Amino acid sequence: MSRLQQTHGLSDEQREIVATVRAFVDREILPVAAALEHADEYPQAIVDGMKDLGLFGLMIGEEHGGLGASLLTYALVVEELSRGWMSVSGIVNTHFIVAWMIAHHGTEEQKAHYLPRMATGEVRGAFSMSEPGCGSDVSAITTRAVPDGGDYVINGRKMWLTNGASANLVATLVKTDPDAGHRGMTTFLVDKTPGFGEVAPGLTVPGKIEKMGYKGVDTTELLFDGYRVPAARILGGAPGRGFYQMMDGVEVGRVNVAARGCGVARRAYELALGYARQRETFGRPIADHQAVLFRLAEMATKVEAAHQMMVMAARRKDSGERNDLEAGMAKYLASEYCKEVVEDAFRIHGGYGYSTEFEIERLYREAPMLLIGEGTADIQKMIIGRRLLDGAG
Numbered sequence: 484m485s486r487l488q489q490t491h492g493l494s495d496e497q498r499e500i501v502a503t504v505r506a507f508v509d510r511e512i513l514p515v516a517a518a519l520e521h522a523d524e525y526p527q528a529i530v531d532g533m534k535d536l537g538l539f540g541l542m543i544g545e546e547h548g549g550l551g552a553s554l555l556t557y558a559l560v561v562e563e564l565s566r567g568w569m570s571v572s573g574i575v576n577t578h579f580i581v582a583w584m585i586a587h588h589g590t591e592e593q594k595a596h597y598l599p600r601m602a603t604g605e606v607r608g609a610f611s612m613s614e615p616g617c618g619s620d621v622s623a624i625t626t627r628a629v630p631d632g633g634d635y636v637i638n639g640r641k642m643w644l645t646n647g648a649s650a651n652l653v654a655t656l657v658k659t660d661p662d663a664g665h666r667g668m669t670t671f672l673v674d675k676t677p678g679f680g681e682v683a684p685g686l687t688v689p690g691k692i693e694k695m696g697y698k699g700v701d702t703t704e705l706l707f708d709g710y711r712v713p714a715a716r717i718l719g720g721a722p723g724r725g726f727y728q729m730m731d732g733v734e735v736g737r738v739n740v741a742a743r744g745c746g747v748a749r750r751a752y753e754l755a756l757g758y759a760r761q762r763e764t765f766g767r768p769i770a771d772h773q774a775v776l777f778r779l780a781e782m783a784t785k786v787e788a789a790h791q792m793m794v795m796a797a798r799r800k801d802s803g804e805r806n807d808l809e810a811g812m813a814k815y816l817a818s819e820y821c822k823e824v825v826e827d828a829f830r831i832h833g834g835y836g837y838s839t840e841f842e843i844e845r846l847y848r849e850a851p852m853l854l855i856g857e858g859t860a861d862i863q864k865m866i867i868g869r870r871l872l873d874g875a876g
């Protein structure tokens with residue numbers, strides 16, 4: 484049995500959940516991932532299977548019908564799912580960010596209204612900060628909500644919504660007071676129908692953004708044109724807290740991206756190890772050439788280091804403390820290592836790594852997404868650096 488990516492101190496229940504998901508990945512995801520990915524097809528059967536396993540309610544509290552699992556359990560599940568196919572983890576990720584934000588910042592009415600249906604997967608969440616003109620610089624968003632009677636009217640254009648079409652709930656960051664900086668930003672819980680076109684009066688999902696990888700999961704724009712939303716759909720009930728709510732959600736998201744990096748890197752390493760054992764050159768398996776063996780050693784070390792860093796970041800958030808420093812470090816390290824491990828696995832495959840018949844080709848197109856999503860490497864370094872100067876160093 485592999486000694487890599489072991490997590491010490493797990494409960495029996497956590498071990499059972501992770502083992503169940505690993506078996507699901509081996510049985511239901513790995514055999515079909517390549518074909519679905521190449522066809523850019525939404526993995527409906529896999530999503531149905533995840534619903535049956537209760538995965539959409541994994542981190543939602545038992546009082547709302549979920550399994551009440553920790554962020555660590557969730558991250559370990561994401562690591563397993565990403566080992567199978569990163570897009571599948573993308574389908575649950577935005578859902579969990581939104582569920583986390585509602586559970587930690589929502590009113591009692593919002594929790595009761597959304598969380599039980601999110602736990603079953605009937606309501607599926609997307610979250611939207613980015614716009615065509617800004618991603619890293621969240622405070623530069625221009626989408627505006629203006630009060631009108633008991634409602635707000637929203638106008639603007641959002642970009643890069645993962646699950647933008649398949650979700651029916653979008654936690655959307657807008658400006659309610661453009662002169663108030665971060666305190667002028669508000670999160671609205673926007674209900675819509677799944678699909679493309681006009682998904683609610685004044686709300687349009689124009690189409691799918693074509694991507695180099697991370698296929699299967701839909702990524703879209705979202706256009707607000709006089710969209711009316713009741714004030715009761717402000718997350719937490721009062722305007723002005725949206726930036727802080729989103730940053731809390733993004734800390735969960737960063738642990739998730741780190742976990743994805745661990746899963747993709749693990750798969751690339753497994754593929755490389757298997758290939759290096761059976762491919763022969765100059766009369767012996769290529770693993771017996773020291774250059775290849777050293778490459779495998781470096782890959783395994785990175786796989787292990789990223790996992791332990793990710794576990795540490797998840798455990799810190801579970802302890803109730805902010806984990807911005809640790810999540811930033813984990814996300815940065817895991818995504819950079821993932822890119823490097825995938826590249827090394829690609830090299831070990833020789834020419835076959837370039838063939839679409841070999842899985843490493845897909846991983847090679849997926850890994851770069853992790854360098855960007857939930858904040859680029861530069862943004863992680865800014866966060867880490869600031870925390871160090873604040874005294875965390």
Ligand SMILES: Cc1cc2nc3c(=O)[nH]c(=O)nc-3n(C[C@H](O)[C@H](O)[C@H](O)COP(=O)(O)OP(=O)(O)OC[C@H]3O[C@@H](n4cnc5c(N)ncnc54)[C@H](O)[C@@H]3O)c2cc1C
Pocket residue numbers: 577610611612613616617618619620642643644645646694697702852855856857858859860861862865
């Ligand atoms: C497939 C995909 C899915 C996504 N899903 C979502 C989603 O569900 N919801 C959502 O809200 N967003 C989503 N995003 C958007 C993503 O979060 C942004 O793309 C990301 O934050 C980077 O923003 P940007 O693309 O505007 O790049 P920019 O912010 O324009 O950055 C461009 C470059 O400049 C660098 N840079 C910027 N500012 C600084 C600085 N101060 N110091 C040093 N370097 C800097 C960046 O690191 C980067 O290299 C998704 C993106 C992709 C590609």
